[in-house]
Amino acid sequence: MTPYTKKDVLLQANNVSLSYDGKCILYDICFAIRDIVRPGLLQGQVVSLVGRSGIGKTQLFRLLSGLQKPDGGRITIRERVPSAKPDGSIQVYRERIVQPGDMGVIFQNYYQFGWRTVGQSLMLAARQNKVLAGKEEDVIRQFTQQFDIEDVMSRYPAQLSGGQQQRVSIIQQLLKGSDFLLLDEPFSGLDVCVLDKVVELLLQVSLSDELKTLIIVSHDIATAVAISDTAFILGKKPGHEGSTLVKEIDLIERGLAWRNDVREEKVFRETIREIKECL
């Protein structure tokens, strides 16, 4: 296996809880996503958050995206902000509570502004990214070629197929420049051929930057696990009303990460069985 190390914490959830009308939905959610470093590679992170339908995955998705605040606990991210420390040294990163806009969010239905063409939507996103100032058009062209959607730039979302909408959503959030990309059920309703393309696309994104971190919320356990380096299982514990993380599986340790043929492995099938038993 390629040597790797897990370094700084990029995202951390501490005792996160959420209730609705006095009913506990999530409790005691604790996990951390660390920067995975592989020598000679720009290796991002791909984390899966799997669980049964109705277990609270979407709620956790909303908490992670900052669109909703937890009732208890906190979710923090590491932000690239160079600043001087009291001792005179330069601190490049700082930790802070996640806010809306910190994460790139791909909704399950790949929602886009229906009144904007693809080109306009991408330009709006690019303009939000100060790093791209003055070179927005070039970067958009580069992304659209890479994701094979150059010919739909003047179309409206209603004129796109599901796969095209998904790619536009991903590019839009990539252009915005966030290190984190949250995907809600990205494999839902896709046929086998498109599914393979989406998997390939996500892996391509994860390899685009060292700090690029994909968090995939899905009930498609096999596909999510096949492309992830870590899997978190959301489930219920006896005697508790809400859901929590019942298990964390390090897929790198099991030799299941960063491989195309992983589904053929016996250990992969055993891992899937193990996850199903936790649900």
Place this chain on the structure above:
Amino acid sequence: MFKPFEKLNRQTFLILVAAQSAVALLAWQVSGQGLIPHPSAVLAALGQLLTTRLFADNLLTSLLLTGQALLYAVVITLVLAYGAVIPFFTPVAQFIVKCRYLTLTGLIFIFTLLTRDGSQLKLSLLLFGIVPFLVTSFLSVILRAPAQEFELCQTLGYNRWQSLYEVIIVGKADQVFEVVRQNFAIAWMMITMVEGLNMSEGGIGALLIKYNKYNDLPHVLALQAVIFGIGLCLDYLLGELRHWLFPYTKL
């Protein structure tokens, strides 16, 4: 054709409309008697009306006044409706919405005192009648904006003003146009009423009252037909303009 939710092609639908209109006209022609003029008499009155300069002048007066009132009403409504998303201004917009239940009767004298001339009086009465309905419809469009549209703005890092601009001002522009189209009917209906209240500058409403005074029913009905026809034409034109301005509404 008689099954629920059955889809008809455009040609069949047009034939259906033409056939039903012909039957209605025929029934009117056969059953009309006494004071109610036959369609043929209304048609003759219409032909006579269309050849007079008086009719053209009055029609133009009404159209200009309606256009002016609608323009002012839209500007006032946009300010009130967009302002309503800012909590400080919400009560004002909510009050205007409730003004739908006010009637003009009894307030005309006050409006007369507040305005300089007949033209201003008619304009202010029209605005008083149109704005509450437009604000109500505009607010319903704004309040129906899906939460996901704002969430997409948030994920893109927009601040609240940017979200307001993108989701409400740009994103709902087509629906605002549709609301104007739908409420144009109210303005067009009210024009005859306010022109009847102040006949100094003429207008199709003043003409209608004049013919009504002399019990000239063929001309009254001919004028009603003109008002109806122009309303339909403008409604169609505004619909086409909406599709042209906002091509995504056709998808």
